Amino acid sequence: MTSATASGGAGGRRPARIVCVALSPSIDVTYVVPHLAPGTIHRPAEVYRVPGGKGFNVARAARALGADGAAAGVLGGDSGAWMVAMLARSGMRLATVMGIEPTRTCVSVSDRSAGTLTEFYEPPPRITPKAWSDLLHTVVRVCDEHPSWVSLSGSLPPGPVPEALADLVAAAKGAGAKVAVDTHSTALAAAVGAGADLLKVNVEEAAALLGSGRGTGYGDGGGDATGADPLTAAQLRDPAVLATALLAASPHTSLAIVTAGADGAVVASRTGPPLRATLDVRGDFPVGSGDSFLGGLLTALADAPDDVETALRLAMGAGAANALTPGAGVLDAGTARTLAEKVLVTTLSPL
Numbered sequence: 001m002t003s004a005t006a007s008g009g010a011g012g013r014r015p016a017r018i019v020c021v022a023l024s025p026s027i028d029v030t031y032v033v034p035h036l037a038p039g040t041i042h043r044p045a046e047v048y049r050v051p052g053g054k055g056f057n058v059a060r061a062a063r064a065l066g067a068d069g070a071a072a073g074v075l076g077g078d079s080g081a082w083m084v085a086m087l088a089r090s091g092m093r094l095a096t097v098m099g100i101e102p103t104r105t106c107v108s109v110s111d112r113s114a115g116t117l118t119e120f121y122e123p124p125p126r127i128t129p130k131a132w133s134d135l136l137h138t139v140v141r142v143c144d145e146h147p148s149w150v151s152l153s154g155s156l157p158p159g160p161v162p163e164a165l166a167d168l169v170a171a172a173k174g175a176g177a178k179v180a181v182d183t184h185s186t187a188l189a190a191a192v193g194a195g196a197d198l199l200k201v202n203v204e205e206a207a208a209l210l211g212s213g214r215g216t217g218y219g220d221g222g223g224d225a226t227g228a229d230p231l232t233a234a235q236l237r238d239p240a241v242l243a244t245a246l247l248a249a250s251p252h253t254s255l256a257i258v259t260a261g262a263d264g265a266v267v268a269s270r271t272g273p274p275l276r277a278t279l280d281v282r283g284d285f286p287v288g289s290g291d292s293f294l295g296g297l298l299t300a301l302a303d304a305p306d307d308v309e310t311a312l313r314l315a316m317g318a319g320a321a322n323a324l325t326p327g328a329g330v331l332d333a334g335t336a337r338t339l340a341e342k343v344l345v346t347t348l349s350p351l
Helices: 054-065 078-088 131-143 162-174 185-193 203-212 239-248 289-303 308-323 331-339
Strands: 019-022 025-032 046-052 070-074 094-096 105-110 116-121 147-152 178-182 199-203 255-258 265-269 275-277 343-347
Touching: 019 054, 019 131, 019 289, 025 078, 025 275, 046 054, 054 070, 054 147, 054 289, 070 131, 070 265, 078 094, 094 131, 105 275, 131 162, 147 162, 147 289, 162 178, 162 185, 178 289, 185 199, 185 203, 199 203, 199 289, 203 239, 203 255, 239 255, 239 265, 255 289, 255 308, 265 308, 275 308, 289 308, 289 331, 308 331, 308 343
Parallel strands: 019 070, 019 147, 025 105, 070 094, 147 178, 178 199, 199 255
Antiparallel strands: 025 046, 105 116, 255 265, 265 275, 275 343
């Protein structure tokens, strides 16, 4: 494990610790071009390169907002060594394991004239059973420092089975941390079954889980375990319905958040009615906005666990601030907090 000490919080108070696990790390590269023309040579006007993967983006955003975030993941090769060096140089605490295959690179091309983003994601390298076991033990070791939250973000790489993510959830919870999960498909179902405390997914990911019945009672034609009717096609596109249904189908989960891009996000909790948040801000660099959302959410919840509305506001502000800045998980904290004050939060009727 590699470690680096992060700075303390305002007034000397130690910030809340958040351990952010990147399930599929990558070097995230952003090219900015005046005009993207397939089949031609491009010379980017701007190039941005950051240590990425959803978990590292969450950690970077949380740290920018004042939280003491540790970054964990399996890295490999020269690309992995570069990520370790860059993360350590930034002052990030590291809990990394070195694997066998090189860490991948993902490229985003921002077309200034069209206002579009074209993305190229290399497949993640295979993770050996030993590397995964080492990661699990490393996360448990970091949890000895009693973090408020452990976040598990990204797609499960080739190698570990979905149940391996459940083991990671159980290990973190067994060490006394709350667990937030941002993944999809069978890995999401496994995390739900293992008792993840917070689920943060987008509309498509929530609909896929609830519509398939994986890890829930939905999707089998007979409703869910709570006795609710199966969701209709229209309901599977509604973030409010999805967040409420996801919470109902996840008995150990206290917060279920469904994001809907420019249409905002909905959070369903066990302590109050669902909340919808919207913010009329658009940026040219949306890659990492969902991760910054989660970083902002956990930063606020670590400080005030019961103040869901404030956490939702900071999450929205962080996601929007990321979209205004090139580089995944890169944001200006002042901008994020200013935007948080402009978020419109609406209380929804219980569904």
